[in-house]
Amino acid sequence: MELRHLRYFVAIAAERSMSRAAEQLHLTQPSLSRQIRQLEHELGVVLFERTTTGTALTPGGAAFYHHARLLLRLADASREAAHSAGETTREVVDLGIPPGLSPEWVVWLLGLLREQVGDASVLITEANSAEQLRMVREGRLDLGLVHERPVRALNGTRLFGQPFGVAVRPDHPLAERTECTLRELHGLRILAHGREQVQAAHDALIAAAHERGVTPLWRFAQFSEHARSCAEATESDAVVLTENSARRLLPQWPWLRLAEDPVDLTTWLIWQSATRAVVTRVAEVISGLAEPATAP
Amino acid sequence: MELRHLRYFVAIAAERSMSRAAEQLHLTQPSLSRQIRQLEHELGVVLFERTTTGTALTPGGAAFYHHARLLLRLADASREAAHSAGETTREVVDLGIPPGLSPEWVVWLLGLLREQVGDASVLITEANSAEQLRMVREGRLDLGLVHERPVRALNGTRLFGQPFGVAVRPDHPLAERTECTLRELHGLRILAHGREQVQAAHDALIAAAHERGVTPLWRFAQFSEHARSCAEATESDAVVLTENSARRLLPQWPWLRLAEDPVDLTTWLIWQSATRAVVTRVAEVISGLAEPATAP
DNA sequence: GCTCGCTATGCTTTTCAGGCATGACGATGA
DNA sequence: TCATCGTCATGCCTGAAAAGCATAGCGAGC
Numbered sequence: 344m345e346l347r348h349l350r351y352f353v354a355i356a357a358e359r360s361m362s363r364a365a366e367q368l369h370l371t372q373p374s375l376s377r378q379i380r381q382l383e384h385e386l387g388v389v390l391f392e393r394t395t396t397g398t399a400l401t402p403g404g405a406a407f408y409h410h411a412r413l414l415l416r417l418a419d420a421s422r423e424a425a426h427s428a429g430e431t432t433r434e435v436v437d438l439g440i441p442p443g444l445s446p447e448w449v450v451w452l453l454g455l456l457r458e459q460v461g462d463a464s465v466l467i468t469e470a471n472s473a474e475q476l477r478m479v480r481e482g483r484l485d486l487g488l489v490h491e492r493p494v495r496a497l498n499g500t501r502l503f504g505q506p507f508g509v510a511v512r513p514d515h516p517l518a519e520r521t522e523c524t525l526r527e528l529h530g531l532r533i534l535a536h537g538r539e540q541v542q543a544a545h546d547a548l549i550a551a552a553h554e555r556g557v558t559p560l561w562r563f564a565q566f567s568e569h570a571r572s573c574a575e576a577t578e579s580d581a582v583v584l585t586e587n588s589a590r591r592l593l594p595q596w597p598w599l600r601l602a603e604d605p606v607d608l609t610t611w612l613i614w615q616s617a618t619r620a621v622v623t624r625v626a627e628v629i630s631g632l633a634e635p636a637t638a639p
Numbered sequence: 640m641e642l643r644h645l646r647y648f649v650a651i652a653a654e655r656s657m658s659r660a661a662e663q664l665h666l667t668q669p670s671l672s673r674q675i676r677q678l679e680h681e682l683g684v685v686l687f688e689r690t691t692t693g694t695a696l697t698p699g700g701a702a703f704y705h706h707a708r709l710l711l712r713l714a715d716a717s718r719e720a721a722h723s724a725g726e727t728t729r730e731v732v733d734l735g736i737p738p739g740l741s742p743e744w745v746v747w748l749l750g751l752l753r754e755q756v757g758d759a760s761v762l763i764t765e766a767n768s769a770e771q772l773r774m775v776r777e778g779r780l781d782l783g784l785v786h787e788r789p790v791r792a793l794n795g796t797r798l799f800g801q802p803f804g805v806a807v808r809p810d811h812p813l814a815e816r817t818e819c820t821l822r823e824l825h826g827l828r829i830l831a832h833g834r835e836q837v838q839a840a841h842d843a844l845i846a847a848a849h850e851r852g853v854t855p856l857w858r859f860a861q862f863s864e865h866a867r868s869c870a871e872a873t874e875s876d877a878v879v880l881t882e883n884s885a886r887r888l889l890p891q892w893p894w895l896r897l898a899e900d901p902v903d904l905t906t907w908l909i910w911q912s913a914t915r916a917v918v919t920r921v922a923e924v925i926s927g928l929a930e931p932a933t934a935p
Numbered sequence: 936g937c938t939c940g941c942t943a944t945g946c947t948t949t950t951c952a953g954g955c956a957t958g959a960c961g962a963t964g965a
Numbered sequence: 966t967c968a969t970c971g972t973c974a975t976g977c978c979t980g981a982a983a984a985g986c987a988t989a990g991c992g993a994g995c
Binding site for chain 2: 344345346347384385386387388389390401402403404405406407409410411413414417418420421422424425426427428429433458459460461462463
Binding site for chain 1: 940941942943
């Protein structure tokens, strides 16, 4: 039995579903399923009642649940105890993040960093790419997550690219499709991010549309958490969004991939060449999250 | 951070030495060293002060120690809680062990089994090989650890072989050596196990000596935990022992391997062909402890 | 009966704990 | 002062197991 098992077990018990818990834990459902079986086998107790609609605690599981939660809380407390007793100087690392990242992901990232680089206190600053680039250059940020390829003596590594897509009203004719072309957006009322939010992507999107002679009725806004309200206020047919980070903003709206991939919102990690060791370690952990390079 | 790290950490803190703790945990010192480094790195706190004579807790480590012990105790309690709440029928598995196995090893084995086959309660019965064979055949034991190759429709798997050796008085002429031959024992007063204890090995040893025309002054006794007393009571020059399980009986006496390997005390795991599933699972875990076959 | 959402299983890939060999370093004793 | 010993650390390799991917099975609800 390892703490891993307890973390998984508690997540499932809380979510009452393996699939959802797996998502939350950032792993796949089969993996989770097997870990729990292993735990059950080791304990000699069936912890969950698996139904087709979800997963419920057995009496034994319920008893175990309280202990498990206590254990995890205590584990956190131990970390704290070690810290406060040891006169460790936790170094502060300032990390910039672009607006529009999902809060869950940020929370998860902070957890990961606390796990892997215990002696770093990571401070988050939200700013767009241009601001972050400036701040990193001026030494006001240690690390930045930006959507522009870094230049001018800044170190940078590509993390992942998110293809643009379009979210359309559920009753829209395009709603049945999974892909569409820029051309098909001609004449539609389109809500897209303002230039200030993700400058590079904004410019590329406008350019790609222009190049194809497509002229949607653009409306630009600084929507982030209020995409739905913006869309309804402006009576848009569709909203241009990027994949992972923004689809959740309109969970009810079908999402269509832009077939031509005119824009790929790439996220980079940037930092100054000369930096502290702890910053390098944090940078390494974040770099480890990069998706494998797409096959040519 | 995993429970593994805590177990390791606590062991080291208790032993005040990584090497000794590693031995106790049945793993190597480098492994342990790295795990602790990893834990320290993750916590961001140096837990131990490494000196050339051992390992001492830092203030941070001391604070962490109390929490860690509490955590491990709580982890055990969780298992119990799950058991008593779940109406699990813990099946009893009766396991026979030969006299002379080190108590530490038996404790370790029971811990391993509890970890890996949680729904089994393993009951230990100490008996010599002949008795165990009979008991397994009669169904009074589920599994047996014996020193004879099983016959007559019993399943069996070889676990490990222990070469015989001789422990000699510290002031004996042979004491500087690391090996000796049977021939060199000629005329010495030798204390060996009685035939009842490990029949097969006893017979083979006597036969091997006879075959080589060697006639030591044999004295046979049922010594186990009192080898020292027996040896002194009988004024022996040397005592015949097997490697791991029995060397500890005379920690101060130098131990010489028998060069000809006339006898190799092999331990087998035996069980009836038709048995319960839980017994099979326990058998599998124990079989997993078998040493890799020695190269030809 | 069909689809949908949930969990389980078979397989492959990848990660990492562990082992072995060896190095560095201080303590101890000749 | 130097050799020896016992301590912990490091490099390299292997093997176990965790995680991923694809897919099957299965009950609920339409």
